[in-house]
Amino acid sequence: MRERKARQAASTAREAISVIHVEQPVRTRKPNRGKRKIKAKEESEKSDVAQGDFELARQENSEKDIVPKTRGRKPSNQTTNKRVSKDVDDKNQSVKRKRSSTENEPEPTRRRPLSPPLTDTSIERPRNVDRVIYGRAEIGAWYYAPYPSEFGALIDRLYICERCLQYTNLEKQYLAHRMQCQRRRPPGKVIYKENKIKVYEVDGRDDKLYCQNLCLFTKLFLDHKTLYYDVEGFKFYVLTETSGRLRTDIMAGYFSKEKISYDNYNLACIMTLPTHQRKGYGRLLIELSYELSRREGVIGSPEKPLSNLGLLGYQSFWASTLLSALHPLKSNVTIEELCWQTGIHEEDVISTLKRLDLLDYWKPPSGDSEIPLEICITHQMMNQAMTKFNIKLGRRLNPALLQLQ
Structure with a gap:
């Protein structure tokens, strides 16, 4: 009797283990769902990046500032401000150089006008x-x-x-x-x-x-x-x-x-x-x-x-x-x-x-x-x-x- 009970217990344990092994494929579906979530997350990030690039391009057209277009991530406001300020500084320096060059150049000689200037004929002027x-x-x-x-x-x-x-x-x-x-x-x-x-x-x-x-x-x-x-x-x-x-x-x-x-x-x-x-x-x-x-x-x-x-x-x-x-x-x-x-x-x-x-x-x-x-x-x-x-x-x-x- 005792041997029969031991055999029955072993058989039930084996059946339980087999059941567990049968249920394992069902549990392996959870990583697939995670991959789907990761793909969805990546697609959302890509759409956010594209939307960010579109907004950045629209901002560039509105402000008429030359800002290089980034790939894969949205540029921050700090980087754009730095680039704009750098361009403004470059423009100011070029203007200063032009002014300094024009100041150093000699004044052009004035030519005698070919046509006489307009004058007020109502005023009597002395003979010149x-x-x-x-x-x-x-x-x-x-x-x-x-x-x-x-x-x-x-x-x-x-x-x-x-x-x-x-x-x-x-x-x-x-x-x-x-x-x-x-x-x-x-x-x-x-x-x-x-x-x-x-x-x-x-x-x-x-x-x-x-x-x-x-x-x-x-x-x-x-x-x-x-x-x-x-x-x-x-x-x-x-x-x-x-x-x-x-x-x-x-x-x-x-x-x-x-x-x-x-x-x-x-x-x-x-x-x-x-x-x-x-x-x-x-x-x-x-x-x-x-x-x-x-x-x-x-x-x-x-x-x-x-x-x-x-x-x-x-x-x-x-x-x-x-x-x-x-x-x-x-x-x-x-x-x-x-x-x-x-x-x-x-x-x-x-x-x-x-x-x-x-x-x-x-x-x-x-x-x-x-x-x-x-x-x-x-x-x-x-x-x-x-x-x-x-x-x-x-x-x-x-x-x-x-x-x-």
Whole structure:
């Protein structure tokens, strides 16, 4: 009996051990679950790192700071701040080096401006040029001209090349320039030629520097001239004299005209050099301006106010032209017909006739306002006006020699 009980106990123990051995594979599943958890944890860490890299890239784009991209881990704020501060320090050092290098460099020499500076024309300034050396002539300046301030407050002698109108205050530079200057005539095209006299049409847009120098030179002899910088909207008609063995065309006078004038102005500025006055050049330029207006089919008039010498020249031209048109007439003529015949504006016609004492009104009958006013001008009145004001009939310009395309 005892042996049977011992055998039964041993068999039950063996069965228990076998059961335990059977249950061992079930227990070995726990490490697999741990591996799954480890993989999930690694994937979460990778996603966190990727998300951190994305946020870091977005921060780099927003702050525009160059920060190297890390792999496998998210960079801390301390490292990024250190890198940003290092970049800022490098930039500051580079700026300091540039400043030190620029301070050690010598200052660049200032060149003489090619175009004159803008000035306030409402202020009357004292004359800043004493004498002008223009070719072989020495001319005394009349008014202030805005030449560069580097020349000084008072220029004793201003040297101007008669070929290209470049200017300087040093005689050595002037002589050296004359040896190198190859220009023999003004720019533009010739539209009028009579013996030694030529008239060039120069566009202010195409030859800006020449026109600016011309206007600046003119300012020495005109008090109310304001145009010497913005020349692109004007055309310049330069009158020259041919002289010398090299047959050089030297500027003696000119007038300027707007390209587009809504008020039908046929002249903006006119000037004849003092050395070439009393030769009929001013009269020729005035007649040329009216001839251009006549060929354009408009009635022109100069811009006002005119200078003293300009007003005298225009009064002489208006009086001579109107008397030349009225003298052969033996019938009635209206003011409008006289304007279209001579090309002179109505206001200028009336002011000229009034100045010559040629206005005698015949009043219409009372109560009838439709009858126009009539003016009676006799040949005796015209002869008296020609004698009193020393008016000479005739033209200085020959329209047949005018060459326009």
